[in-house]
Amino acid sequence: MPVNLSSPQAADLHAVPGVRIGVAEAGVRKAHRKDLTVFLLDEGTSVAGVFTQNRFCAAPVQVCREHLAAGQGIRAMVVNTGNANAGTGADGLARARATCVALAGRLGLAPQQVLPFSTGVIMEPLPVERIEAGLPAAIADAQPGHWARAAEGIMTTDTLPKAFSTQVVIGGATVRITGISKGAGMIRPNMATMLGFLATDAVIAPELLQPLVRSLADGSFNRVTIDGDTSTNDSFVLMATHQAGHAPITSLDSSEGRALQAALLGVAQKLAQAIVRDGEGATKFITVRVEGGKTTAECRQVAYAIAHSPLVKTAFYASDPNLGRILAAVGYAGIEDLDQTRIELHLDDVHVATQGGRNPAYREEDGQRVMQQSEITVRVGLGRGEAHDTVWTCDLSHDYVSINADYRS
Structure with a gap:
């Protein structure tokens, strides 16, 4: 069961003017499940994206990068689940491009105006003919209010769809922001086997979108990990869509730019955290905050050493306060001049370690009390400076092994 996460309600998700979404059952891998989603974007919409840093990236990732670089104006996106179209070589690229051609032909667009996305099993040919056959139904289904349907349509091993929405007033106009994401395993920073789609009707200079999406990713999807694996997709x-009606935002450092960025980041963080809450086999949601570093980079380095450790994650699953595992992870994180006598460790309100050793006031039953909670904060002080950073992760359970052992069957 996901950790303190519920399915989104369609009525709670704001339609974004200029975006229509349609979902269909194409039988990409399994019959009778929503597995094909199209986004139809009004002319003039600006689109930017960031993608996996895995060098063995999937065909749709390569095609997305090409089409965004072409600069012809993205007018549609097509998403399939069940098949990742990764590890498929030249044939996979041809199939990803054929998907764009098929959707573009039905919409009167150039293929370079379509972005393809795939998620699912790796090293299997993408069944383009099934996707092409499903496109008419997906296009016919397209409506501004279909965000909840889309959140369901992009799922793979997720147990729940993930969608969040907000509004913010900018320049006297109400700006709408809505996003969806999917992912439950093979989740690591630099994103993961995750897809995230975030839309707004804010009026913003198109050249600001790429730095903005990178900043949003760094503050959200690049702060989560489930199993330490970086995906291909x-x-x-x-x-x-620029349809909100306020004066254009021309700087992210302006008051309007900061307000928009904060609202977008709030939704992006909820989407990223929802992936962790729905992590394969997860029973606990864990915040790892590292403080007192010389740089945010070294704080993040330590946080990920803790969050990736199978020993730490299994201890949390068992509610076993074997907290020396956390201190060990801090020590092997790679900070060569770390002074262990300055290390402080807290579990929520429980002060576990001080000056590199067990806090004399610490009692194991207090640690166990915290570890039995469904949400836990690990706070580490390095005693080296003023920098800090935060990562979100989950525990590692028997179900994680079972889910991934049975994934292809």
């Missing part, structure tokens, strides 16, 4: 896309 991860993609995070930001769409701005």
Whole structure:
């Protein structure tokens, strides 16, 4: 069961003017499940994206990068689940491009105006003919209010769809922001086997979208990990339809730019955290905050050493306060001049370690009390400076092994 996460309600998700979404059952891998989603974007919409840093990236990732670089104006996106179209070589690229051609032909667009996304099993040919056959139904289904359907349509091993929405007033106009994401395993920073789609009707200079989407990813999807694996297909896309009616935002450092960025980041973080809450086999949601570093980079380095440790994650699953495992992870994180006598460790309100050793006031039953909670904060002080950073992760259970052992069957 996901950790303190519920299915989104369609009525809670704001339609974003300029975006229509349609979902269909194409039988990409399994029959009778929503597995094909199309986004139809009004002319003039700006689109930017960031993608996996895995060098063995999937065909759709390569095609997305090509089409965004072409600069012809993205007008549609097509997403399939069940098949990742990764590890498929030249044939996979041809199939990803054929998907774009098929959707573009039905919409009167150039293929370079379509972005393809795939998620699912690796090293199997993408069944383009099934996707092409499903496109008419997906297009016919397209409606502004279909965000909840889309959140369901992009799922793979997720147990729940993930969608969040907000509104913010900018320049006297109400700006709408809505996003969806998917992912439950093979999740690591630099994103993961995750897809994220975030849309707004804010009026923003198109050249600001790429730095904005990168900043949003760094503050959200690049702060989560489930199992430490970086996927082949991860993609995070930001769409701005420019239909809210306020004066254009020309700087992210302006008051309007900061307000928009904060609202977008709030939704992006909820989407990223929802992936961790729905992590394969997860029973606990864990925040790892590292403080007192010389740089945010070294704080993040230590946080990920803790969050990736199978020993730490299994201890949390068992509610076993074997907290020396956390201190060991801090020590092997790679900070060569770390002074262990300055290390402080807290579990929520429980002060576990001080000056590199067990806090004399610490009692194991207090640690166990915290570890039995469904949400836990690990706070580490390095005693080296003023920098800090935060990562979100989950525990590692028997179910994680079972899910991944049975994934292809």
